[in-house]
Every structure is written in structure tokens, then in C-alpha cells.
Amino acid sequence: xxxxxxxxxxxxxxxxxxxxxxxxxxxxxxxxxxxxxxxxxxxxxxxxxxxxxxxxxxxxxxxxxxxxxxxxxxxxxxxxxxxxxxxxxxxxxxxxxxxxxxxxxxxxxxxxxxxxxxxxxxxxxxxxxxxxxxxxxxxxxxxxxxxxxxxxxxxxxxxxxxxxxxxxxxxxxxxxxxxxxxxxxxxxxxxxxxxxxxxxxxxxxxxxxxxxxxxxxxxxxxxxxxxxxxxxxxxxxxxxxxxxxxxxxxxxxxxxxxxxxxxxxxxxxxxxxxxxxxxxxxxxxxxxxxxxxxxxxxxxxxxxxxxxxxxxxxxxxxxxxxxxxxxxxxxxxxxxxxxxxxxxxxxxxxxxxxxxxxxxxxxxxxxxxxxxxxxxxxxxxxxxxxxxxxxxxxxxxxxxxxxxxxxxxxxxxxxxxxxxxxxxxxxxxxxxxxxxxxxxxxxxxxxxxxxxxxxxxxxxxxxxxxxxxxxxxxxxxxxxxxx
Amino acid sequence: xxxxxxxxxxxxxxxxxxxxxxxxxxxxxxxxxxxxxxxxxxxxxxxxxxxxxxxxxxxxxxxxxxxxxxxxxxxxxxxxxxxxxxxxxxxxxxxxxxxxxxxxxxxxxxxxxxxxxxxxxxxxxxxxxxxxxxxxxxxxxxxxxxxxxxxxxxxxxxxxxxxxxxxxxxxxxxxxxxx
Ligand SMILES: Cc1cc2nc3c(=O)[nH]c(=O)nc-3n(C[C@H](O)[C@H](O)[C@H](O)COP(=O)(O)OP(=O)(O)OC[C@H]3O[C@@H](n4cnc5c(N)ncnc54)[C@H](O)[C@@H]3O)c2cc1C
Ligand SMILES: NC(=O)c1ccc[n+]([C@@H]2O[C@H](COP(=O)([O-])OP(=O)(O)OC[C@H]3O[C@@H](n4cnc5c(N)ncnc54)[C@H](OP(=O)(O)O)[C@@H]3O)[C@@H](O)[C@H]2O)c1
Ligand code: FES
Numbered sequence: 121x122x123x124x125x126x127x128x129x130x131x132x133x134x135x136x137x138x139x140x141x142x143x144x145x146x147x148x149x150x151x152x153x154x155x156x157x158x159x160x161x162x163x164x165x166x167x168x169x170x171x172x173x174x175x176x177x178x179x180x181x182x183x184x185x186x187x188x189x190x191x192x193x194x195x196x197x198x199x200x201x202x203x204x205x206x207x208x209x210x211x212x213x214x215x216x217x218x219x220x221x222x223x224x225x226x227x228x229x230x231x232x233x234x235x236x237x238x239x240x241x242x243x244x245x246x247x248x249x250x251x252x253x254x255x256x257x258x259x260x261x262x263x264x265x266x267x268x269x270x271x272x273x274x275x276x277x278x279x280x281x282x283x284x285x286x287x288x289x290x291x292x293x294x295x296x297x298x299x300x301x302x303x304x305x306x307x308x309x310x311x312x313x314x315x316x317x318x319x320x321x322x323x324x325x326x327x328x329x330x331x332x333x334x335x336x337x338x339x340x341x342x343x344x345x346x347x348x349x350x351x352x353x354x355x356x357x358x359x360x361x362x363x364x365x366x367x368x369x370x371x372x373x374x375x376x377x378x379x380x381x382x383x384x385x386x387x388x389x390x391x392x393x394x395x396x397x398x399x400x401x402x403x404x405x406x407x408x409x410x411x412x413x414x415x416x417x418x419x420x421x422x423x424x425x426x427x428x429x430x431x432x433x434x435x436x437x438x439x440x441x442x443x444x445x446x447x448x449x450x451x452x453x454x455x456x457x458x459x460x461x462x463x464x465x466x467x468x469x470x471x472x473x474x475x476x477x478x479x480x481x482x483x484x485x486x487x488x489x490x491x492x493x494x495x496x497x498x499x500x501x502x503x504x505x506x507x508x509x510x511x512x513x514x515x516x517x518x519x520x521x522x523x524x525x526x527x528x529x530x531x532x533x534x535x536x537x538x539x540x541x542x543x544x545x546x547x548x549x550x551x552x553x554x555x556x557x558x559x560x561x562x563x564x565x566x567x568x569x570x571x572x573x574x575x576x577x578x579x580x581x582x583x584x585x586x587x588x589x590x591x592x593x594x595x596x597x598x599x600x601x602x603x
Numbered sequence: 604x605x606x607x608x609x610x611x612x613x614x615x616x617x618x619x620x621x622x623x624x625x626x627x628x629x630x631x632x633x634x635x636x637x638x639x640x641x642x643x644x645x646x647x648x649x650x651x652x653x654x655x656x657x658x659x660x661x662x663x664x665x666x667x668x669x670x671x672x673x674x675x676x677x678x679x680x681x682x683x684x685x686x687x688x689x690x691x692x693x694x695x696x697x698x699x700x701x702x703x704x705x706x707x708x709x710x711x712x713x714x715x716x717x718x719x720x721x722x723x724x725x726x727x728x729x730x731x732x733x734x735x736x737x738x739x740x741x742x743x744x745x746x747x748x749x750x751x752x753x754x755x756x757x758x759x760x761x762x763x764x765x766x767x768x769x770x771x772x773x774x775x776x777x778x779x780x781x782x
Contacts, residue, residue: 165699170778198707205703349734382737517738519712522700523768533778 147172147214148536149549151236153223153478155179156186157521158242158508160206165529167214170536174214176236176550180222181275182565182597183573184210186244188518189590190274193300194315195307197587202518210567216550219565220598226562227553229479233503235552237543238532240505241482241491241498242525245473245514251292255425256469259283260434264291264301264470271304271321273590278320284328286465290437292422293470294337295345299354301468302333306360306412316581316588330466333414336437338421338453340444341369341390342376345515348386354414355393363415364394390416419443420460421453425467436463473514489513496528503541505532569601576600665754668762669715671698683756687749687763688713698765706750708732713749714739716764725752741766 150166152159155177163175183189185203192199210217223229223243232239248265250256262282269277289305291298304312309326317325337344355362369391376387420439428435439460442453475491477484483499485492490513491506498504507528508521516524535541557564573591580589591597664680667690671677679694681687688702691713704710708731717725722745728736732751739746746766 161700168699172778196709198704198709201705201707201709202703204705347734348737349731352730352734381742385733385737519700519703519710519738519740522703522712523740526699526768537778 146543146546147174148238148541148543149173149236149547150175150238150240150532151232151549151553152177152240152242153229153232154186154241154243154508154510155184155206155217155219156242156244156508157188157202157206157518158244158511158525159186159240160184160209161522161525162240162242162505162507162529162532163215164205164209165526166532167209167212169529169533173536174216174549176216176218176553177210178221178223178227178232178553178564179217179219180243182219182594183570184217184219184567190269190272192272193268193304194272194317195303195311197315199518217565217567217570218550218553219570220594221557221562221564224479226560227556229481229504231556232553234547235549236547237541238503238505238535240496240507240528240532241478241510242506242508243475243478243510245475245489245509247474247476248469249472249474251422251469251471253422253424255427255434255437258425258427258434259432260286260465261425261467261469264293264297264468265473267301267468268297271317271325273318273592275592275594278592281324282466284324284330284466287329288332288334288464289330289466289468290462290464291333291335291468291470292437293345293472294335294339294343294416295470295472296347296350298335298468298470299346299350301470302335302414303354303357305330305333306357306414308359311358314585316586316590318590318592319584320592331412333412334417334462334464335414336417336420336422336439336462338419338442339451340418341372341387341416342379342383342447343444343449343451344386344390344416348382348389351386351389355389359412361413362393363413364390365415366391366394368416368418369394417462419453420462421455422469423459426461434465434467436461437467473509475510475514496524496531497535563598563603565598565601565603572601573597665756665759667754667758668760669696669698670762670764672765672767681754683754685754687715687752687754690754691749700768701765702750708735708748708751711735711739711748714741714746714766715749715752716741716743716766717745717747718762719745721758721761722747724757739766740768 148170150173152163152175159177163177166173166175185206188200188203209215221227223232229239229241248263255261260283262280266277266280267282270280270282291302304325305328309322312322312325372387373391376384379387419442421442422437423440424438425434426436426438427433439462440455441458441460443456444451445454446452475489477486482504483492483501491510492499493506493511496505496507496511498506505528507525509516511528512524532541536543554564577588577590581587591600664682666678666680667687669677669679669691677696677698679690679696681690681693685693686706688706690696691698691701700712703712706713714736725747728747732748736742736746736748743766749763
């Protein structure tokens with residue numbers, strides 16, 4: 121599979137004969153569930169630090185890379201450079217990729233444990249938190265997760281067809297996903313056209329009437345969860361004017377004087393943007409051209425999505441005004457009793473992702489939405505590990521996920537070294553799982569199959585001047601590789 | 604010893620995967636667009652053309668010492684104008700996860716800590732680098748992003764430190780050395 125070739129640890133002596141001999145010794149077989157950053161970084165670290173280990177990665181979708189493909193915004197191609205590293209890992213002789221296999225349905229975790237010495241669960245967070253307020257299911261209300269999946273070509277969200285016929289959109293939440301969604305809604309089409317955003321969502325955005333986006337948070341400016349790079353990008357977005365109310369930031373300059381640098385700079389950027397009057401210096405040209413606008417609203421907690429007269433669609437959201445109790449990151453938003461109605465035709469709830477339990481055999485903490493673990497060792501389940509969002513919860517950028525995946529890989533290595541993981545009994549790995557899958561009519565997709573799909577996507581994109589045109593129908597992917 | 608153009612492209616790979624570098628040409632099938640873009644972003648117009656660079660003798664090279672997370676010292680050379688990410692990649696330095704975004708200011712995995720006297724003389728930091736640096740682990744007063752720092756003669760023999768990631772607090776295990 122793949123153009124493997126001889127692989128050895130660079131920097132060290134190429135293994136040669138001794139290596140060959142020792143490879144006849146028992147190789148630990150490790151299984152990783154999920155091919156997002158957590159899965160790939162865990163595999164990478166184990167392969168790199170153990171010369172004999174073999175790692176098989178199972179993925180639900182035919183195509184790999186998780187949120188790097190289906191989450192990261194299309195206008196952030198540089199973030200997706202990590203795919204190059206993942207591709208190298210997947211092409212290693214000691215690594216195999218099996219897409220199109222849903223663990224928990226096509227094969228159980230118990231069956232995987234029979235076939236491997238260690239099983240690492242890195243299946244991410246596939247659902248989203250819900251607000252739990254009346255009106256949440258009205259038409260015109262979407263989760264940011266589904267909206268992101270829609271524009272990024274995630275198969276399950278291709279029927280979303282969000283209604284973009286209104287002028288005002290409300291995004292609930294102050295995280296980076298909220299900013300991603302706002303930016304996609306307001307970006308000039310010419311910028312998006314050159315990205316790998318799907319053709320159909322581009323067409324829908326071309327007809328969008330949305331020209332005003334409010335991002336509403338339940339806490340204050342000092343508690344926003346988004347980061348400065350993403351905010352700056354939004355502020356500099358061509359054709360869109362930031363609308364920040366200076367009153368929201370009164371006195372904050374002083375308050376953050378001694379705050380850690382990231383919080384301080386982020387707050388200062390908001391204060392500066394709020395105080396730049398339209399028509400002033402840098403923003404002048406931008407404002408003149410800006411047919412669209414966006415803004416941040418604070419201390420408003422969603423209470424109810426209000427229906428139109430016919431009771432079918434969203435026409436706005438009633439917000440409970442809040443005051444903060446405590447300060448800093450841990451401040452709590454407490455309703456003051458006052459309410460306010462914000463009108464809008466589109467509501468995007470961006471209050472976070474959520475992991476789901478995978479298999480009754482695997483412990484799961486529903487409160488925290490994670491698999492309970494210490495340093496990636498699943499509590500009470502020897503031989504079972506976890507990494508990434510399902511280990512930590514659905515926050516953190518790729519580098520955070522990388523670090524915690526290395527941490528989990530380290531635990532696996534420690535347990536191998538200490539003999540906690542018994543490798544004396546041979547395990548068949550995919551040999552065993554493959555027959556189970558066959559008996560259930562499941563045909564895995566290999567990494568070289570993915571490379572064919574990849575090439576087809578790149579070729580389709582080329583005509584349109586895009587890095588790729590994603591294939592959004594799994595059936596079409598499977599046909600393409602002759603399944 | 605300067606690599607000719609195509610080879611440089613082949614090497615446009617994150618250091619993180621140097622351990623897998625195979626002889627296969629496909630290894631560089633998708634060179635990161637990143638590092639070219641980064642060179643533009645930092646305004647690092649390379650001071651030498653290819654032929655001139657080929658003529659560089661080893662005395663013209665700049666030596667850099669990296670203190671890795673485990674305390675190991677890695678020493679490597681680079682050419683004036685090379686970024687510290689170039690040095691890590693071109694010399695296959697074994698620093699876990701270094702340069703994930705391939706020099707496009709989108710990851711902060713190239714975070715390095717400088718000696719005071721070197722830090723003071725570095726080119727001014729841009730807002731964009733500072734924004735990314737703010738997300739780095741183990742930020743210090745003399746932290747910068749390695750992909751944005753280009754070698755100068757005056758940096759010869761400098762020592763930079765790789766910050767500890769949270770995950771690296773414990774003793775790391777390597778079972779590839781004792782096979
Ligand atoms: C919208 C969005 C944008 C983001 N943008 C950025 C960004 O610009 N920069 C940045 O650094 N970080 C970004 N992040 C964060 C980053 O994506 C995460 O840190 C990272 O993806 C988490 O990795 P993971 O592997 O735990 O989860 P995932 O990436 O979700 O990977 C999990 C994988 O497991 C698979 N899976 C699920 N269930 C099963 C099953 N039953 N069997 C087999 N496989 C299964 C999934 O299909 C998926 O491929 C973004 C996140 C989101 C949501
Ligand atoms: N470009 C990038 O680097 C990038 C892009 C996208 C995502 N990511 C990363 O991916 C992770 C996930 O992002 P995210 O935006 O989904 O999550 P997030 O950063 O956790 O933000 C969630 C937001 O929702 C709010 N919220 C939660 N529950 C709420 C409720 N019941 N009512 C009202 N508001 C509520 C939170 O406010 P409170 O603080 O008050 O709870 C917070 O503002 C983050 O770590 C993010 O940085 C990075
Ligand atoms: S390599 Fe990603 S920021 Fe430097």
C-alpha cells in the first residue's frame with residue numbers, strides 16, 4: 121500500500137540486518153479509531169518511538185483527516201498543511217488506513233481489543249451542544265456544526281440547504297467557530313471562489329441576502345473564547361464593517377493591564393476597533409465599500425427563539441440580559457431579569473461540539489462529555505486509550521490536540537515498556553478484523569484508494585481554479601475506487 | 604552542500620515527518636505551499652542566487668544549537684537568510700511536531716526561546732507573528748516563532764531552546780533506540 125519503501129529512523133543508523141532480525145520479534149499491534157489530528161498524531165508518535173509497532177487507523181468516512189478536512193475553514197488552506205505530515209505517516213510501511221469502517225457499528229471495540237494489543241479511541245466530537253430553549257427547532261435555526269459541515273462537504277450535512285434569504289443573522293457563541301461562520305457568511309465571493317468550499321454552498325452563498333451578522337455571547341469581552349488572529353482577520357475582512365459599541369469596553373483597558381499577554385492584546389484589539397470611528401484612517405476605505413457589517417454583542421443569554429406569526433420560522437431571539445459574577449475566565453453570567461429581543465431570520469448556534477459514547481463497553485462521562493482517562497489511559501479499561509477531543513473535550517486547536525496525542529502515545533509506549541501491555545500473545549490485527557468486516561459486508565477504503573479520490577478531487581477543482589472540488593457523496597467516492 | 608531547487612522542494616516537509624523520509628519521489632509529491640509563502644511574508648529575500656549559494660563554503664554557514672525538550676543539544680548549520688524552520692527541516696533535526704503548518708504562521712509549533720542578547724537584535728515582530736505566538740505553549744519574554752527568524756552572520760553559535768510542551772513534562776520513552 122502506498123509507495124512505502126524502506127523507512128528508518130533518520131539521524132540514527134539505518135537498521136539493516138539487526139533491525140530485520142528484530143522485526144521477527146513480536147511487533148505490538150496498535151489500533152487507532154478516527155483519522156483526525158488526534159488519530160494521526162498518536163499513530164505518528166508511536167511509530168516514531170517504537171521501531172516494531174504497527175498501527176492501523178480505522179475511520180468511519182471513506183476519506184481521512186477529520187476536522188482538518190471537514191472543520192477547518194476553506195479560506196485557511198495553510199492550516200491544512202498538517203495533511204502532508206499525516207500523509208507521510210499513512211504511507212509508512214508500518215501504518216495502514218481503513219476508511220469506511222464505523223467502529224461501534226461495523227466492528228465493536230471488544231472485537232478490536234481481541235485483534236490488537238492496544239486500542240486508542242480518537243473519534244473526536246461528532247455532535248453539538250444544544251441550547252435547550254424553546255424554538256430551537258424552528259426552521260431558520262441551525263447548529264454551526266451542521267453549517268460548517270455543509271460548506272465543507274461533510275456528507276451528512278449536504279441536505280442542510282440553509283435559508284439565506286434574510287438580511288440579519290445571529291450567531292450564538294463567541295468562539296472561533298462562530299468567527300469562522302461569520303466570515304464565511306460575509307466574505308466576498310471572489311475570495312471564497314478560490315478555496316475548496318463546495319460548489320453547491322458557493323452557489324447558495326452567491327444568492328445570500330445576509331448583510332448583517334451579530335455574534336452574541338452570554339458573558340463579557342474579557343470572556344470571549346475566540347483568539348486574536350481570527351478576530352483580526354474578521355476586522356480586516358474586505359467589504360465588511362465591524363460594529364463594536366465603545367460602551368461595552370469602557371474601563372477594560374485598565375482591567376487587562378496585568379492580564380496575560382494573549383488576553384491583553386485581544387482585548388486591546390477590540391477596544392481599538394470599537395473606538396475607530398467610521399471614516400477614520402485605516403478603516404476609511406473599507407467602510408466606504410462596506411455593504412455588509414458585523415458586530416459583537418455581550419452579556420446576552422439566549423432564552424427563546426421567537427417564531428413568525430405562522431409559527432414556522434425564526435424571526436428573532438429573546439435574550440436574557442446578564443451580569444457577571446466573579447471575574448476573569450471563571451466569571452458566571454447571571455440573568456438580571458431584563459430581556460431584549462433581537463430580530464433576525466437566521467440563527468446559528470455555535471456553543472460548542474460534543475462527543476458521543478461509542479460503544480457500551482467503553483466508559484463515558486456524560487457530564488463532561490469525555491471518556492474518563494488519566495494521561496490517555498481509559499479508566500478501568502486496560503489496553504484502551506483515548507486522545508484528542510474525546511479525551512479532553514471539544515476545545516483546543518490542532519497543536520493542543522497534537523500535544524495531548526503525544527501524551528497518550530507516551531502512555532502506550534510506557535505500558536509497552538513496563539509490560540503492562542502483554543505482547544507475548546500474537547494478535548492478528550487487520551487479519552482478524554478484515555474477516556469480521558467481510559462477513560458483515562463492509563469494504564474498507566485503503567490509503568491508496570483515498571489518494572485516488574484525492575487526485576480526482578484535485579482534478580475537478582483545477583478547472584474551476586480551486587485547490588479541489590470535494591466529492592460530497594460517499595457512494596460516488598466508492599464508485600470512483602471501484603467498490 | 605546547498606541543495607538544488609527541486610531537492611529543496613522535495614524537502615519542503617515538516618520536520619515532524621523526517622523519520623519517515625523514504626527514498627520514494629512521492630515523498631514530496633505535495634510540497635507545502637507554505638514555505639514559499641512564508642519567505643514572502645517575512646520578506647526574507649534570499650541573499651544569494653542558486654549558483655552563488657552553491658559556492659558557499661562551510662565558513663559562510665551559521666551554526667545554531669538547539670536544546671531539545673529532553674535537554675539534548677542538537678547542532679546544525681544554515682545559510683544566511685534561511686529561517687530556523689529551514690534549518691530544522693534541512694538538517695532533519697528530531698524535534699517532535701516542529702513546523703506543522705510549514706512556515707505559514709498558522710500553528711506556533713516552531714516556537715523557540717532565544718538568548719537575551721540575540722533576542723534584542725532580532726527584527727521587529729509583526730502583529731501576525733505575535734498573534735500566533737500568543738497561542739504557543741510555555742511563552743517567555745524571549746520567545747519567537749522559528750519560521751519567522753532568518754539567520755544572520757551575527758547569530759553564529761547561538762543557542763535556542765525548544766519550550767517544553769505540557770505533554771512533555773514526563774520522561775519521554777523511545778523504544779526505537781533499543782531495538
Ligand atoms: C469548525 C472548526 C474549525 C477549526 N479550525 C481550526 C483551525 O483553523 N486551526 C486549528 O488549529 N484548529 C481548528 N479546529 C480545531 C481542530 O479541528 C481540533 O483540535 C482537532 O480536529 C481535534 O482532533 P480529533 O482528532 O480529536 O477530532 P476530529 O478531527 O473530529 O477527528 C475524529 C475522526 O474520527 C472519525 N470517527 C468518528 N466516529 C467514528 C467511529 N465510530 N468509527 C471510526 N471513526 C470515527 C471522524 O469521522 C473523524 O475523522 C477547528 C475545529 C472546528 C470544529
Ligand atoms: N482558527 C482557529 O484556530 C479555529 C477555528 C475554529 C475552531 N477552533 C477551535 O476549536 C475549538 C472549538 O471551538 P468552538 O467555537 O466550537 O468552541 P469554544 O471556543 O468553546 O466556544 C464556545 C462559545 O459558546 C459559548 N456557549 C457555550 N454554551 C453556551 C450556552 N448555553 N449559551 C450561550 N453561549 C454558550 C461559550 O461561552 P462561555 O465562555 O460563556 O461558555 C463560548 O463563547 C476551540 O478551541 C477553537 O479555538 C480554532
Ligand atoms: S511553522 Fe507554523 S507558525 Fe511557524
